[in-house]
Amino acid sequence: xxIKNESLExxxxxxxxxxxxxxxxxxxxxxxxxxTDSIFCYDFMKKWENMRYVMLxxxxxxxxxxxxxxxxxxxxxxxxxxxxxxxxxxxxxxHFSQLILTQKKAKIGYVIHQAYGHQGFMTExxxxxxxxxxxxxxxxxxxxxxxxxxxxxQKLAEKFNFKRVKMSKLNxxxxxxxxxxxxxxxxxxxxxxxxxxxPSTKKY
Numbered sequence: 001x002x003i004k005n006e007s008l009e010x011x012x013x014x015x016x017x018x019x020x021x022x023x024x025x026x027x028x029x030x031x032x033x034x035x036t037d038s039i040f041c042y043d044f045m046k047k048w049e050n051m052r053y054v055m056l057x058x059x060x061x062x063x064x065x066x067x068x069x070x071x072x073x074x075x076x077x078x079x080x081x082x083x084x085x086x087x088x089x090x091x092x093x094x095h096f097s098q099l100i101l102t103q104k105k106a107k108i109g110y111v112i113h114q115a116y117g118h119q120g121f122m123t124e125x126x127x128x129x130x131x132x133x134x135x136x137x138x139x140x141x142x143x144x145x146x147x148x149x150x151x152x153x154q155k156l157a158e159k160f161n162f163k164r165v166k167m168s169k170l171n172x173x174x175x176x177x178x179x180x181x182x183x184x185x186x187x188x189x190x191x192x193x194x195x196x197x198x199p200s201t202k203k204y
């Protein structure tokens with residue numbers, strides 16, 4: 001996670017992240033990583049079709065374990081493994097890829113094992129982190145940066161009332177690609193909270 005401009009106001013954010021580093025939903029357990037999660041993560045992180053919107057696939061198990069240690073475990077707050085409770089295995093992850101404390105803003109990134117796609121698991125994980133971000137982590141704004149060809153993530157963003165705010169060209173994995181930036185503010189979240197899109201953390 002990239003952290004910018006820490007201030008005195010950051011304590012509420014860090015306390016919220018610490019208090020809810022484990023979150024249980026109906027089917028999922030969002031929890032900190034352990035190095036042995038690489039056993040399950042390598043199964044999807046080695047595949048180009050699963051990782052192409054995020055990063056280069058891991059070449060071997062050791063590379064996968066190092067990614068988990070380096071990116072998820074060194075600074076664990078704001079990084080959650082997505083564990084499927086019925087199978088007791090990690091099927092993806094969701095995290096704050098960037099956290100700007102002075103603006104109380106975070107950028108969310110996520111990956112789900114393709115074998116578990118289109119079953120509502122990423123919807124369940126994202127709606128939970130969105131709700132906790134505004135109700136427990138004291139954030140004011142969330143962002144998603146989505147490649148133009150990633151139609152599933154675009155639909156997911158729109159499902160939770162994220163608004164497309166800009167388009168940009170970025171170097172991604174050695175090629176210039178088009179990305180859309182989506183944003184959801186705390187004000188808009190509470191505006192839609194009574195609907196079905198973004199459930200309150202009181203449900204969990």
